[in-house]
Amino acid sequence: MAETEQWLIRVTGVVQGVGYRPFVHTLATGLDLRGWVLNDTLGVQTEVSGGAGELAEFAGALKDRAPLLARVEEVRVESRTPRAAGDLPTGFEIRESRRTGRANTIVAPDSHVCDDCLREVLDPADRRFRYPFTNCTHCGPRYSLIKGLPYDREKTTMAVFAMCEDCRAEYVNPADRRYHAQPTACPRCGPKVTLSAPDGVVAEAEEALTRTIRALADGQIVAVKSVGGFHLAVNARDAAAVARLRRRKKRDSKPFAVMAAGLDETAGIAHITDAERELLRSPARPIVLLRKLPGALPEEVAPRNPNLGVMLPSAPLHQLLLDRPESDVLVMTSGNISGQPIAYRNEDALAELFEVADLILHHDRDIHVRVDDSVVRSSVHPALDEPIITFLRRSRGYAPYPVKVDDIAGPVIAYGAELKTTVALGDGNEVYVSQHIGDLKNDETYASHREAAAHLAELYELKPRHAACDLHPAFRARVLAGTDRPDDVVEVQHHHAHMASCMAENRLSGPTIGVVFDGAGYGEDGTIWGGEFLVGDFASVRRAAHLRPVPLLGGDKAVAEPVRTGYALALQALGSPERAVAAFPALEILDDRKRTVFATMAERGIQAPPVSSMGRLFDAVAALLGVCAYAEYEAHGPIELEGLLGRDLALTAPYAFGLQQEGDTELVDPRPLVRAIAADLARGTGVTDISRRFHSTVVDMVVKRCSALRERTGIRQVVLSGGVFLNEFLQVNCLVELRRAGFDAHAHRLVPTNDGGIALGQVMVANARLRDSPDITDSPDTPNPGTNECR
Numbered sequence: 001m002a003e004t005e006q007w008l009i010r011v012t013g014v015v016q017g018v019g020y021r022p023f024v025h026t027l028a029t030g031l032d033l034r035g036w037v038l039n040d041t042l043g044v045q046t047e048v049s050g051g052a053g054e055l056a057e058f059a060g061a062l063k064d065r066a067p068l069l070a071r072v073e074e075v076r077v078e079s080r081t082p083r084a085a086g087d088l089p090t091g092f093e094i095r096e097s098r099r100t101g102r103a104n105t106i107v108a109p110d111s112h113v114c115d116d117c118l119r120e121v122l123d124p125a126d127r128r129f130r131y132p133f134t135n136c137t138h139c140g141p142r143y144s145l146i147k148g149l150p151y152d153r154e155k156t157t158m159a160v161f162a163m164c165e166d167c168r169a170e171y172v173n174p175a176d177r178r179y180h181a182q183p184t185a186c187p188r189c190g191p192k193v194t195l196s197a198p199d200g201v202v203a204e205a206e207e208a209l210t211r212t213i214r215a216l217a218d219g220q221i222v223a224v225k226s227v228g229g230f231h232l233a234v235n236a237r238d239a240a241a242v243a244r245l246r247r248r249k250k251r252d253s254k255p256f257a258v259m260a261a262g263l264d265e266t267a268g269i270a271h272i273t274d275a276e277r278e279l280l281r282s283p284a285r286p287i288v289l290l291r292k293l294p295g296a297l298p299e300e301v302a303p304r305n306p307n308l309g310v311m312l313p314s315a316p317l318h319q320l321l322l323d324r325p326e327s328d329v330l331v332m333t334s335g336n337i338s339g340q341p342i343a344y345r346n347e348d349a350l351a352e353l354f355e356v357a358d359l360i361l362h363h364d365r366d367i368h369v370r371v372d373d374s375v376v377r378s379s380v381h382p383a384l385d386e387p388i389i390t391f392l393r394r395s396r397g398y399a400p401y402p403v404k405v406d407d408i409a410g411p412v413i414a415y416g417a418e419l420k421t422t423v424a425l426g427d428g429n430e431v432y433v434s435q436h437i438g439d440l441k442n443d444e445t446y447a448s449h450r451e452a453a454a455h456l457a458e459l460y461e462l463k464p465r466h467a468a469c470d471l472h473p474a475f476r477a478r479v480l481a482g483t484d485r486p487d488d489v490v491e492v493q494h495h496h497a498h499m500a501s502c503m504a505e506n507r508l509s510g511p512t513i514g515v516v517f518d519g520a521g522y523g524e525d526g527t528i529w530g531g532e533f534l535v536g537d538f539a540s541v542r543r544a545a546h547l548r549p550v551p552l553l554g555g556d557k558a559v560a561e562p563v564r565t566g567y568a569l570a571l572q573a574l575g576s577p578e579r580a581v582a583a584f585p586a587l588e589i590l591d592d593r594k595r596t597v598f599a600t601m602a603e604r605g606i607q608a609p610p611v612s613s614m615g616r617l618f619d620a621v622a623a624l625l626g627v628c629a630y631a632e633y634e635a636h637g638p639i640e641l642e643g644l645l646g647r648d649l650a651l652t653a654p655y656a657f658g659l660q661q662e663g664d665t666e667l668v669d670p671r672p673l674v675r676a677i678a679a680d681l682a683r684g685t686g687v688t689d690i691s692r693r694f695h696s697t698v699v700d701m702v703v704k705r706c707s708a709l710r711e712r713t714g715i716r717q718v719v720l721s722g723g724v725f726l727n728e729f730l731q732v733n734c735l736v737e738l739r740r741a742g743f744d745a746h747a748h749r750l751v752p753t754n755d756g757g758i759a760l761g762q763v764m765v766a767n768a769r770l771r772d773s774p775d776i777t778d779s780p781d782t783p784n785p786g787t788n789e790c791r
Contacts (some may be wrong), residue, residue, distance in 0.1 A: 228371025230335025284397025494521030530613025
């Protein structure tokens with residue numbers, strides 16, 4: 001008989017609320033091992049006794065055969081002296097959760113409905129037939145309803161629903177896939193849906209579903225309470241219904257996302273690559289930007305855009321709403337009034353969304369944390385071995401999964417930027433990045449920002465000793481950092497944070513060239529930056545090169561009216577209003593008075609701050625080519641300018657930028673580029689060809705500037721960051737061409753390249769600056785008596 005050994009095993013990662021303990025139980029009993037498994041605040045702990053071979057197989061399977069939603073970070077084995085046979089458990093048992101100090105396990109993100117649950121929902125013989133809240137340990141809501149750890153029902157918004165006898169029997173049975181599935185419920189004991197009209201409740205439960213499905217098929221607009229908030233839904237095949245949604249939501253041009261019933265329906269409206277198929281089917285169920293099939297859906301869904309944002313159902317409720325062939329694809333756009341964050345509370349939706357919706361389908365399972373849909377893109381290039389996955393928005397299905405980094409001396413909390421902001425909390429070797437929060441200029445979003453910061457700190461029971469924020473003196477996130485931690489705030493320059501974010505997620509260190517292109521960021525000299533070549537590391541950077549500034553006529557008004565920046569740039573390049581308008585007929589949209597006033601503003605610097613922004617350069621070129629004079633949404637002009645290329649990444653002969661030296665800094669001059677574009681227009685060159693040549697020029701400029709910096713510094717490590725690199729043509733071609741030129745070039749993969757990734761970079765910069773401070777060596781669980789806790 002083989003000698004018995006005893007192992008104590010610690011498993012960390014996403015291992016709670018994902019069916020991990022039942023998996024361990026099944027694995028152990030199958031190998032005839034004795035012992036126990038439990039959840040605690042560090043993750044999962046198990047003690048097992050048996051033969052050495054069986055124990056080795058057991059330990060290996062803990063990671064290799066883990067449940068679908070689990071993400072095992074580490075399996076740590078400690079050999080123990082075996083107890084006497086009489087002291088060992090008679091079998092293998094699952095023990096109650098145990099409190100062992102500060103919570104350090106990782107919260108599971110929200111997940112899609114699994115195939116097993118979906119089969120039950122569609123089976124007339126099953127007791128959960130057509131029940132929209134069906135879930136198990138392998139699927140369903142997590143982060144959006146968790147109030148605290150360990151992840152038990154009483155610490156979720158499901159605590160108010162007492163389980164019936166049948167659900168309780170499943171919940172306590174280790175062999176059942178609903179063993180300790182905290183949101184589990186059924187029609188007898190769980191949440192229910194309600195359909196409301198402006199004058200009150202219309203229907204409940206199954207009748208509410210039936211009437212909603214009929215309303216969508218008939219072209220009505222329905223606000224639907226989903227996993228992390230409300231969507232506004234309408235039949236995507238009904239052009240008149242989509243147009244009506246645009247009118248009511250005051251959204252003329254910005255593309256709508258759609259939800260398709262399945263992959264077959266998706267293939268009927270867009271091209272799908274293997275990588276895109278995997279993203280669509282992943283547990284996160286993000287919106288994936290696909291190349292749309294012309295004419296498959298009305299142009300009103302995504303006007304003047306080669307992409308279509310598509311997601312598959314992430315909850316049984318969605319699957320039920322897509323149950324009719326005539327409405328198998330629904331527009332599913334954010335359930336909000338223009339300028340507001342998505343509604344996630346019933347009372348807010350009922351008070352606000354009838355401004356847009358005909359009906360509201362809501363339910364009584366509360367959402368604790370507002371979580372928008374994630375948006376991702378998969379890009380392919382023949383020179384790359386694998387697709388590039390880019391987050392445009394990281395939220396439902398991914399947050400708050402951490403980014404692994406080198407040791408954080410904190411804990412450090414970072415408050416992000418002003419737009420598309422997130423919060424990040426760094427501790428140990430992990431940075432927990434919150435869901436997408438939004439634009440802080442809105443008061444409700446600002447309140448959500450504070451709530452997200454407090455929620456992260458409460459979940460992980462961390463009392464941040466240091467705060468990081470943007471350098472901009474007027475950013476509300478900076479004000480919040482100063483309010484919560486007035487004595488211990490590290491200000492981080494915006495573009496340094498972008499660069500550090502990309503370095504961190506790629507596990508880079510040491511001297512690096514950061515190519516950071518965005519719309520605007522407050523610079524160390526008090527001006528607005530945005531077309532930057534930085535050289536440095538986490539602790540510090542210097543500005544080695546940047547775009548030659550252009551006056552931003554009217555300040556922020558120029559962001560909404562790109563024609564102002566186009567006119568200012570044409571004036572710089574051509575010297576007079578007459579020449580500018582003659583070269584670029586699109587500028588005729590400005591009347592004589594505006595041309596005169598704007599020219600005076602540019603010449604005298606009146607309400608015309610200088611901006612070295614690549615985003616504004618793209619705005620300007622889009623306006624000069626007549627693509628977009630007035631922007632409805634952020635990056636409207638650049639998106640439609642790139643859209644002309646149809647996701648064709650082929651480069652062409654570039655135009656030329658100029659170059660000036662200003663001390664130790666190079667100024668990249670776009671005026672020669674503007675004059676060359678004017679010459680092409682005069683020759684009758686098409687706008688699409690000019691757009692491709694302009695994009696190719698920016699790629700060429702990036703490679704040449706990085707090459708020049710390498711010659712001076714010897715640095716070959718390059719990171720690309722900033723919102724402009726959401727441009728697929730620019731991002732992919734810069735990576736490819738830099739690598740061909742011998743650079744070790746990296747882009748974002750785990751967090752957005754736009755301001756959604758800023759908070760991660762702020763944590764890393766603050767940590768680098770604080771690392772040598774003498775008080776950093778204190779225990780991270782000990783609050784600094786000289787500061788306030790994060791509230």
